[in-house]
Amino acid sequence: MKRYDLIVVGAGPAGLSAAIEAARCGMSVAVFDENTKPGGQLFKQIHKFFGSKEHQAKIRGYKIGETLLAEAADAGVEVFLNATVAGIYLDKEVLVQIGAAMEHFKADTIIIATGAAENMVTFDGWTLPGVIGAGAAQTMMNLYGIKPGQRVLMLGSGNVGLVVSFQLMQAGCEVVALVDAAPKVGGYGVHAAKIARCGVPFYLSHTITKAEGSDCVSGVEISQVDEDFAPIPGTQKHFDVDTICLAVGLSPMSQLLKMAGCNMVDDPRRGGQVPQVDENGETSIPGLFAAGDVSGIEEASSAMIQGRMSGLAAAAYLGFLSEQDKDNRLADLEIALDSLHQGMFAPGNKGKTFTKTDEGIAVSQSLLKKGYLDDADLERFIHRSDQTDEKSGIHPVIECTQNIPCNPCQDACTRGCIKVGKTITALPRIDATISCTGCGMCIASCSGQAIFLVDEDYAPGYASITLPYEFLPRPQKGELGTALSRSGQPLGHAEIIDVRSAKTFDQTTLVTIKVPVEQAMTARFYQPETNAAGQ
Amino acid sequence: MKSINDRSQDIGPFVSQTDDAIIICRCEEITKGEIRQAIHDGMFTVNEIRRYLRAGMGLCQGQTCGKLVKNLIARELNVIPDQLDPATSRSPMRPMEMKVLGNEEVSHV
Ligand SMILES: Cc1cc2nc3c(=O)[nH]c(=O)nc-3n(C[C@H](O)[C@H](O)[C@H](O)COP(=O)(O)OP(=O)(O)OC[C@H]3O[C@@H](n4cnc5c(N)ncnc54)[C@H](O)[C@@H]3O)c2cc1C
Ligand code: SF4
Ligand code: SF4
Numbered sequence: 001m002k003r004y005d006l007i008v009v010g011a012g013p014a015g016l017s018a019a020i021e022a023a024r025c026g027m028s029v030a031v032f033d034e035n036t037k038p039g040g041q042l043f044k045q046i047h048k049f050f051g052s053k054e055h056q057a058k059i060r061g062y063k064i065g066e067t068l069l070a071e072a073a074d075a076g077v078e079v080f081l082n083a084t085v086a087g088i089y090l091d092k093e094v095l096v097q098i099g100a101a102m103e104h105f106k107a108d109t110i111i112i113a114t115g116a117a118e119n120m121v122t123f124d125g126w127t128l129p130g131v132i133g134a135g136a137a138q139t140m141m142n143l144y145g146i147k148p149g150q151r152v153l154m155l156g157s158g159n160v161g162l163v164v165s166f167q168l169m170q171a172g173c174e175v176v177a178l179v180d181a182a183p184k185v186g187g188y189g190v191h192a193a194k195i196a197r198c199g200v201p202f203y204l205s206h207t208i209t210k211a212e213g214s215d216c217v218s219g220v221e222i223s224q225v226d227e228d229f230a231p232i233p234g235t236q237k238h239f240d241v242d243t244i245c246l247a248v249g250l251s252p253m254s255q256l257l258k259m260a261g262c263n264m265v266d267d268p269r270r271g272g273q274v275p276q277v278d279e280n281g282e283t284s285i286p287g288l289f290a291a292g293d294v295s296g297i298e299e300a301s302s303a304m305i306q307g308r309m310s311g312l313a314a315a316a317y318l319g320f321l322s323e324q325d326k327d328n329r330l331a332d333l334e335i336a337l338d339s340l341h342q343g344m345f346a347p348g349n350k351g352k353t354f355t356k357t358d359e360g361i362a363v364s365q366s367l368l369k370k371g372y373l374d375d376a377d378l379e380r381f382i383h384r385s386d387q388t389d390e391k392s393g394i395h396p397v398i399e400c401t402q403n404i405p406c407n408p409c410q411d412a413c414t415r416g417c418i419k420v421g422k423t424i425t426a427l428p429r430i431d432a433t434i435s436c437t438g439c440g441m442c443i444a445s446c447s448g449q450a451i452f453l454v455d456e457d458y459a460p461g462y463a464s465i466t467l468p469y470e471f472l473p474r475p476q477k478g479e480l481g482t483a484l485s486r487s488g489q490p491l492g493h494a495e496i497i498d499v500r501s502a503k504t505f506d507q508t509t510l511v512t513i514k515v516p517v518e519q520a521m522t523a524r525f526y527q528p529e530t531n532a533a534g535q
Numbered sequence: 536m537k538s539i540n541d542r543s544q545d546i547g548p549f550v551s552q553t554d555d556a557i558i559i560c561r562c563e564e565i566t567k568g569e570i571r572q573a574i575h576d577g578m579f580t581v582n583e584i585r586r587y588l589r590a591g592m593g594l595c596q597g598q599t600c601g602k603l604v605k606n607l608i609a610r611e612l613n614v615i616p617d618q619l620d621p622a623t624s625r626s627p628m629r630p631m632e633m634k635v636l637g638n639e640e641v642s643h644v
Contacts, residue, residue: 034629084628084629085628086626086627086628086629086631087625087626087627087628088626089626095626095627097627097629097631097635100634100635100640101635101638101640101641102635102636102638117598117599119602120599120600120603122557122558122559122567122603123557124554124557126557126558127558127561251598251601251602253598255624255628256624256628258621258623258624259624259625259626259628266616266617266621267617268617272602273621
């Protein structure tokens with residue numbers, strides 16, 4: 001038997017953060033993860049994160065993972081991979097399968113950070129090969145470089161469904177439709193807009209009624225649903241697909257906590273069976289903590305904060321940290337966590353319908369139903385602060401219209417053109433009195449790819465539009481292609497007049513297109529000549 | 536609140552449904568109809584369904600079908616799923632070979 005001050009189960013963002021904090025307080029820490037690679041979900045997340053600087057906003061998930069691993073190594077954390085925790089027993093004794101051996105460990109504190117598993121829905125043919133979870137698709141693409149299929153239908157319009165749809169297109173798959181039984185898009189509008197402008201149609205109030213095929217998926221049938229989510233006969237639509245992706249929620253993997261004897265509750269808002277915990281994640285068993293998705297489905301950003309809180313609490317529990325230091329440090333983390341728990345998508349607002357933003361602007365119904373802002377919405381949102389819009393020259397246009405916890409755009413513009421203010425869920429505003437240099441930092445920093453630079457006076461009769469582009473191959477200057485609208489409809493020819501990439505843009509390419517000036521406020525994406533968007 | 540332990544409650548006869556052939560537990564290939572029938576045979580908890588049919592006892596240990604089975608029971612008993620206990624969790628968490636569990640090929644860390 002080997003002893004540690006702290007054993008952490010799960011090397012995801014929550015577990016690693018907990019281990020780092022505890023080890024920095026002087027504890028001996030072991031982390032077990034059943035995977036061959038550490039990082040949990042983080043290494044699949046190739047997109048830029050939301051939040052604010054303290055939450056590592058605008059940094060891509062896998063980079064955050066790399067930083068955590070380096071910090072864990074520095075702090076002296078021992079990470080065991082291919083190490084499945086098989087059981088937790090009385091007095092914090094832990095049984096771990098490492099390779100082909102069963103090992104026995106004991107600790108004085110334990111933090112469970114085992115994350116969550118994907119939910120499934122059943123329909124005719126759902127067990128056919130080709131029906132996969134969105135997380136599985138993400139694992140195949142982003143960890144192993146395997147394309148899950150050619151033509152994909154996505155079920156689920158939460159952030160996972162939206163983000164993975166975009167990543168599928170980045171990997172070269174065609175996403176034929178995004179389907180959700182709910183009447184409105186569940187995830188962030190900016191994520192939805194990113195895939196709508198690539199031409200992906202949204203089918204809200206629809207569900208899958210059948211996966212077709214004998215040995216594997218060859219097609220899918222969807223139907224409209226009524227208010228009770230029952231399919232309406234006669235509304236079937238068919239798509240030829242080889243892959244059906246399900247992004248219908250996650251369930252906490254809380255079995256180890258239950259096994260240990262923690263008081264459990266069934267809380268649908270937290271995703272299912274979760275432990276009863278205090279504000280630092282301590283369960284009903286003193287010295288046993290839960291952090292991250294296992295104690296309620298949220299996000300990597302909050303999982304990291306919760307992990308750090310439980311790590312500090314564990315250190316204080318064993319006397320490695322004075323109560324006063326603990327309280328001081330926890331207070332800061334609570335503020336950081338609280339700021340993530342604000343806005344329309346806050347955990348406490350699950351299921352609520354908002355008709356107005358905090359600023360009192362009517363929310364875009366088109367964004368919620370079709371995934372993009374329609375022209376009527378633009379009037380309300382785009383000319384918010386700059387009524388004196390006679391300004392010539394280049395200026396940013398921000399299409400971020402929901403109260404989400406995010407503000408890297410504000411920090412990106414060193415000139416101060418963009419203001420979110422103290423409340424990070426406030427909508428970004430443009431200060432038209434400050435002139436924009438066109439540097440493009442705001443575009444590259446926007447996690448939602450919602451900022452564009454427009455110059456109506458580029459040339460007589462022509463406007464230039466600079467947009468974020470995250471597909472390969474990168475377009476070339478001088479290339480001719482098609483300008484697409486917010487709904488992915490072709491508007492006409494577009495000429496690439498500039499292509500910028502820089503280290504500070506972190507893999508986001510800034511593509512500038514020249515379009516007829518009438519399209520200055522409608523063209524929002526570029527499709528290369530030979531192939532469809534995203535291919 | 537209805538007591539799910541009241542075995543004398545009448546949940547009505549088993550009436551077949553058009554989608555009874557759909558598989559709910561992929562690992563053990565148990566269908567919706569089999570699970571609904573088991574409930575009408577008197578299996579009112581997830582644990583009982585597990586022992587009776589092996590639903591949730593396969594490779595994934597009920598990670599996929601646990602919620603689905605629970606929802607089926609809740610619907611047949613006309614209770615909300617949160618009122619039903621999930622299956623017992625016990626070691627080993629994951630399916631494991633006996634030779635591993637018995638530490639026959641030991642190479643300790
Ligand atoms: C497709 C997708 C996209 C997402 N996008 C974002 C995003 O853009 N921004 C964001 O903030 N969040 C995002 N999230 C959410 C985020 O990934 C999770 O909230 C976060 O990873 C939770 O962290 P965690 O540490 O709790 O769990 P995880 O990251 O899931 O880590 C848990 C770890 O525990 C290990 N484990 C489990 N059981 C055992 C056991 N018995 N023994 C040993 N090891 C075990 C697992 O192997 C895993 O490595 C996304 C999630 C998904 C699925
Ligand atoms: S392009 Fe540069 S100067 Fe203009 S708003 Fe964006 S960050 Fe500010
Ligand atoms: S515009 Fe600002 S607040 Fe909105 S998604 Fe982009 S960076 Fe975040």
